[in-house]
Amino acid sequence: MNINATLIAQAIMFALFFWFCKSFVWTPIINALAARQKQIADGLAAAADGRNSLEVAAKQSAESLNQAKQKASEIIAQAEKRAGQIVEEAKGNAKIEGERILVGAKAEIEQEVNRAKESLRSQVSALAVAGAEKILRKEIDSKAHSEMLAKLVAEL
């Protein structure tokens, strides 16, 4: 336990170990640690960026989905309106056509009635003549009448 030259030897050894540690141990390790720290920081930043752009993309897609829905509902509304219009048009057309047909039919019916009246009238007169003929044939003597007939014929 004496103080001797070991003191100097230990001090020199310590200084040499310190120098070696500084040059060949500490610097490379701390540099590697710093590089890794930077890499991790970069990675985290990239991840944050990715998350952000994901959020933006999600917002965009939601927006375009909304737009599409709105457009679709607009189109449907238009189509419904158009369909209503077409139905109305068709109804109108049908009414006009129906009326036209009705008028035609009424005219034809009237014509038919008139024609039937005419023929009925002529038939009635013929019937009356025939009836009168039958009555007359009974009451008229052919001899008396033949004279008249002959007169008629002569007059003709």
Add this chain to the structure above:
Amino acid sequence: MTTETITSSEYIKHHLQNLTCNLNAGHVHCAHTAQEAKEMGFWALNVDTFVMSFILGALFLMLFHGVARRASSGIPAGIQNFVEWVVDFIDGSVKGSFSSTNALIAPLALTIFVWIFLMNFMDLFPIDFLPKIAQSLGFGHFKVVPSTDPNATFGMSFVVFFLVIYYSLKSKGLGGFAAELSMMPFQSKNPIIQILFVPINLILEGVNLIAKPVSLALRLFGNMYAGEMIFILIAIMGSTWAGFTIANIALFGSQIFLSLGWAIFHILIITLQAFIFMTLTIVYLDMAHQEHH
């Protein structure tokens, strides 16, 4: 134990003696007794301290350098994790207590912490294990814990002290450093009284300055020496074994129980002492870097 009939006192003395050698007329001579070692004077070398601390320092640097050579920013694995953990711990400690910027402080702290830890760690080997091996190789004395040798602890603290002086002069200048030593802690607006204060301040601050390396070295040495001493005392307990009596069995059992307990407690001490030496070094150097108190 050199002979069968060794006394407890001889056993303790034997364990506390370094392998002190010097060059005598071109011939290496190693001291056999404490008296002989003392007579060798200053120009002798404690070979055990030197060899053990060199092996431990080299082991530390080889291990860490092996990792540093392959160090990459990729995914760390195996021993790299451990080394990076230690480096990160030291870096955190330095950043926590060192306010200036100096790239030398952190590697200095790493060297101090790991080297002292390894030197202290030798305390946990069974007390007779390595000395017996050394003895079989022909070395009569062999102290395996370099930090129980004041030469090792003072060697380190003197390097730290040199750095403290160097950085004090570098950052404060000669005048600033001198002013720090002579103008504080007693100050006066009156120049005459201030001049009277200078010698008092010099004594106080001088003691303060010298106390730094001395306390660093003695704290580590004292703790490790005392710890070693207790290991030696515990090891003596079972050495009086003389057959199966209740007293012998009790002593033997106590030795096992106490050495286990003390060794577990010592794991804390060796780490703590390494940490204290490192932290105080950082703090002293931080004070040396500061422009004013």
